[in-house]
Amino acid sequence: MxxxxxxxxxxxxxxxxxxxxxxxxxxxxxxxxxxxxxxxxxxxxxxxxxxxxxxxxxxxxxxxxxxxxxxxxxxxxxxxxxxxxxxxxxxxxxxxxxxxxxxxxxxxxxxxxxxxxxxxxxxxxxxxxxxxxxxxxxxxxxxxxxxxxxxxxxxxxLSCVLMGVERSNIGLGDTVVINGAGPIGLFWTNLVRNKGAKIIQVDIKQDRLDLAKKLGADIVLNAKDEQDIIQAVKDHTDEGRGADIAVEAIGYPETWETTIKMARKGGLVNLFGGPPPTSSISINTSLLHYNELTIIGVFHxxxxxxxxxxxxxxxxxxxxxxxxxxxxxxxxxxxxxxxxxxxxxxxxxxxx
Ligand SMILES: [Zn+2]
Ligand SMILES: [Zn+2]
Structure with missing residues (x-):
């Protein structure tokens, strides 16, 4: 050489x-x-x-x-x-x-x-x-x-999102809310669609929500147009009870908190987006205890x-x-x- x-x-x-x-x-x-x-x-x-x-x-x-x-x-x-x-x-x-x-x-x-x-x-x-x-x-x-x-x-x-999806136990006919329609959120859409679940996708950029729709999202919600995005998501779930699986694919502590509130009782919350290392969130204890939520983090x-x-x-x-x-x-x-x-x-x- x-x-x-x-x-x-x-x-x-x-x-x-x-x-x-x-x-x-x-x-x-x-x-x-x-x-x-x-x-x-x-x-x-x-x-x-x-x-x-x-x-x-x-x-x-x-x-x-x-x-x-x-x-x-x-x-x-x-x-x-x-x-x-x-x-x-x-x-x-x-x-x-x-x-x-x-x-x-x-x-x-x-x-x-x-x-x-x-x-x-x-x-x-x-x-x-x-x-x-x-x-x-x-x-x-x-x-x-x-x-x-x-x-x-x-x-x-894709391999990172794939691990996130596999850890979320998504079943045929489940309703999944995906917060975020950037590259990672859209990989979620593509894979969750392959799983046969109903998808509600949330973002603040309409062009990205249009892509989510193309990839198979059933409902797209622009958080900028909604007074109460948590309620808007729930309104699109059966009996308004909340999503079976709620996913955060952005990485902001604030959206981690709203995502947790979008899940139904006994539902699973996947906090997938990585926020800055020193940030923290607060969770209502009854939500976690009496609603029996499962909250998971998935990295890499x-x-x-x-x-x-x-x-x-x-x-x-x-x-x-x-x-x-x-x-x-x-x-x-x-x-x-x-x-x-x-x-x-x-x-x-x-x-x-
Ligand atoms: Zn990368
Ligand atoms: Zn090792």
Whole structure:
């Protein structure tokens, strides 16, 4: 390998400070793989990081660092100790890999892994894939006859929503309220529709509610037009009793609180959207006790759901054309960031 190799990368220096730079192509060791990025997709998490004031980032995100975390590409170079892969093979690469050794990995709760390896930095030309992601199966080969690279990159957010849906015990004929119709809320719509439940979707942006309708939401409610959104949701449930399952897919403490009040007695509340780490909510004790609510939190995903998500995509069970609204070159960074910040479209596919 030649000593000096460079690539273009969107480098994150701080809030609202992401610039195109030349940087060195990562070197891999004998246990790693180098992937040539063919598509990276934008995500609400990127938006939060881009806009977040101050310097509070997750421990694995240390500026300056290459931005982005959703990606599919082609294997470019394979470490000596890695077998079972070929150069040129199309792969989805997840943004993390559990250790498979800690207590939580052993009990199957990989999203709670004590030593999870994160691997961000996809808005560029090449990505180093660490051993932990390869060995747990979070780098998944796929067939380009069934999926485009941009579609395969959707595996990351879809795998998170898939775990959220599976933990919610949704039955045929249930009524599910989904608060939020951004990319994550809309993945919920797509999957809950596949489950045969009635969907009430709530947002404050009409264009997103229109997409929810296209994806199969039965009732869409614009919270801006409703005096009492909790009552409005209940009015669309049988006998006005509330939703069997109430989901929050935004990540605001205030909507966590309203979501809890939308569930029927004995219902399940899935607080799925991730609010800022230091925030808290208050819950009426009778609601929790006498109404016997089940309130769950679901974070991230596991290798099992990564595999299931790419299967769903390859089997065409996800309306990918609704989720990928624009394809842009990495050089068009200003436009990519404008789409991200101003929530134009749902997801932009970045093609280096
Ligand atoms: Zn994401
Ligand atoms: Zn672990």
């Amino acid at each position: 030649s000593a000096k190799r460079t690539m273009r990368a969107a480098m994150f220096h701080g809030p609202k400070n992401v610039v195109l730079e030349d940087t060195e192509i990562p070197l891999i060791n004998d246990d790693e793989i180098l992937v040539k990025v063919k598509a990276a997709t934008t995500c609400g998490t990127d938006r939060k990081l881009y806009l977040r004031p101050g310097k509070k980032y997750p421990s694995y995100f240390k500026p300056p660092t290459i931005f982005g975390h959703e990606i599919a590409g082609e294997i470019y170079e394979i470490g000596k100790n890695v077998s079972g892969y070929e150069v040129g093979q199309p792969v989805f690469v997840h943004d993390s890999g559990p250790c498979l050794k800690c207590f939580y990995c052993k009990i199957g709760r990989h999203s709670l892994c004590e030593n999870i390896t994160w691997n961000w930095g996809t808005w560029t030309e090449y990505l180093r894939v660490p051993k932990e992601i390869i060995q747990c199966g979070n780098m998944v080969p796929f067939d380009t006859k069934k999926l485009s690279f941009a579609e395969a990159a959707l595996t990351e957010p 995903t596991t290798p099992r759901y990564v595999q299931a998500a790419i299967n769903l995509l390859a089997n065409r069970k996800i309306n990918t054309d609704i989720f990928i609204t624009e394809h842009l070159k990495l050089d068009e960074l200003d436009k990519i960031l404008d789409n991200l910040v101003n929530q134009k479209g749902i997801k932009t596919a970045i093609i280096p």
